[in-house]
Amino acid sequence: MAFYCQKDSYAFELSAEVVSCTPAKLQIDNGGGKKETLSGYNVTLTDTVLFPEGGGQPDDRGFIGESPVLRVTRQGPEAFHFLTSPLQPGTQVLVKVDWQRRFDHMQQHSGQHLITAIADSLYGYKTTSWELGRQRSTIELDTPVVSVQQADAIEEKANRLIRQRVPVTVRIIAFDDPEFEQVRSRGLPDDHAGPVRIIDMKGVDANMCCGTHVANLSDLQAVKILGTEKGKKNKTNLIFIAGERLLQYATRSYATERSLTALLKNGPEQHVEAVDKLQKSVKMLQKNNLSLLRDLAVLIANDFKNRPDRSKVFSLHRKEGDNEFMNIIANEIGTEDTVIFMTVGDEKASGLFLLAGPPRIVDDLGPRVCKILDGKGAGKAGRFQGKANKMSQRGEAEKLVQEVTSTESEQ
Template identity: 70%
Template sequence: MAFQCQRDCYMKEFVTSVVSCCPAELKHEVNGKKETLKGFNVKLQDTILFPEGGGQPDDHGLIGDVPVLRVTRQGPEAIHFVGSPLEVGQEVQVQVDWERRFDHMQQHSGQHLITALADTLFGYKTTSWELGRQRSTIELDTPSVKPAQLQALEEAINEKIRVHVPVTVQLLSIDDPAVEKVRSRGLPDDHAGPIRIVDIEGVDANMCCGTHVSNLSQLQVIKLLGTEKGKKNKTNLIFLAGNRVLKYAEKSYSTERSLVALLKTGPDDHVDAVDKLQKSVKLLQKTNLSLLRDMAVLITQNFKNDPQRGNFFSLHKKEGDNEFMNIIANEINTEETLVFLTVGEEKGPGLFLLAGPSGRVADMGPRVLEMLQGKGAGKNGRFQGKANSLARRGEVEAFLQQHCKHHTSEEE
């Protein structure tokens, strides 16, 4: 069965009726977190909302005024997940999110064109592809693509776009001899009905369920951004088609203007300017670490020269690292003195080190870890790790001081 979205990829609104509506759940990610939504699976008499398939994501849109959050295919049926129930039998107007749909049409037709020409020009077969949110990737069955080949491929692609090559769709029965002549990576196990062929005139004929432009001119332009090493001696070719190229150019120009303001140089000098800045920062970091090490030694000498020093030493330093803390702990006689050190933001994340007599450190380390909401471990009189929050540092210090007083009174 071909859905209305496959018969007319340019239809933006459509009137149909509700066949069924059943309670359902949808698992999806929101800001990187997996959530389960409760809602309803709706079947319509027909639909202009494309169900995910053929490497193309699903459409979004509305059934009446109810947002459609996901569309999937089950055999010959399209299943629409919505948050509110719809009455079975009622007539509804379906609207597609056209910006999303047309973007998918441009990327998908662009993939067909790139795949066909990569094969024709160089014999590189496409083994899979991904239509991403910002860029798309074609996996080519070759260990590498030379820069000259990439340039020749891009020129050939855009030449086809400039000469307005038509794109047509045919429906053939599965036993039609013409089916054997078209490119295909196989049909899904639950395929039903006629075979859908997307034909780029004189370029490529391919089995495909997706939505496509009707003429290559509607792709506007395709930019091959480059390649990345793929898996198992394959190469990932990264591309943008149509409006994504315009958005990429706009974003790149905005970034360029920001860099001009920050670096005080023209675009052609940005790389050199950043290189100089990085070298300068590395030198400053090296100098800063050297000063911190010297400071650590002076801090411990000052403590050891204090006749009123006692048996507890505590220090927080916003700037510093594990080496800074370990220098202090090494310089102080931790067999007699309990040392508590932290570096980082005062109420934010940081690093900590607890050093002292082995038994006492082993006893107190887990409690310190708990109070700092951190992760760490200890042995041989050292307990150190990462603190998620140093907000309770004062409480930790008071706890350790109390422990030291209690230990001292027991010795007396």
């Protein structure tokens, strides 16, 4: 069965009847990298303008009546629309597609077909998979290397065909039609039944596909191959964008260029050279800063050791510093009869901590200090160190160290 969106990819809306509505669950990404499970309903209709995911193309978004459709999936001949509100079977509804998302997917998907066909015709590179990403798309080619010259040639021919306004048509053929053996395909889904849908770019490519596509290559506007990267199993990933994404990419790139021009005080052609010089300067400054921190650590330790009335506890917090800085101080002071408690980082946020001293004291104090600082750490041989997430609790941790050390000294 072909859905209405597959018969007319440019249709914005469609009147349909609700066939079924059953309770369902949907797991979504809430944007913070965590999954959230929604309770709702899977709705089937007599037909739909919302494309269910397939052929490497993500599903559509849109509305059924006033209810937003959060996911569309295909199961056999049916399209399931996930809603958070129920609909009564038999109700006539208006289905609307999110056209901006749909047309973007059409441009990227047709762009993939075009690039795939050209890579095959020019160099015999077969497409083994592809991914339509949120910002850019990737075609996996069955070759270990695609040279810069080859990528440029593929891009040039693709844009030439776009300018020639090559028509794109959809044809339906029977599974046993002899033509089926001649069209490009990576195989049919296990649950496929009935006729086969062919996307035909006149004189360029005929490919079996279930997705939505432009009606003319001119609707792609342009394609840009951004580059290549090493793929899996001796393959190459070709990265591209098409249509409106290319315009948005140019807008973002120009905004970045203007910002860099203002910051670097030079023209775009000097940006790389200027950044390279800055990076080298930063590395030199970091190296000098580390050297100074090490010298400072030794001075701090010697100052403490030379005090005639030095305490049994050495406590220090410094915003600038790292684990090496703290360990140098601990090594210079010695931990046979001194308990050392040090922290580095933002006083009100997170940082690093080190507790060192006699093992019997540190073994007891380490986990307790770690808990107060809401940290994670580990220790052995008289040292316990880790990350502190609540540096604001440092005062409480130091108080505990002083109390435990004082009690140990009295025993």
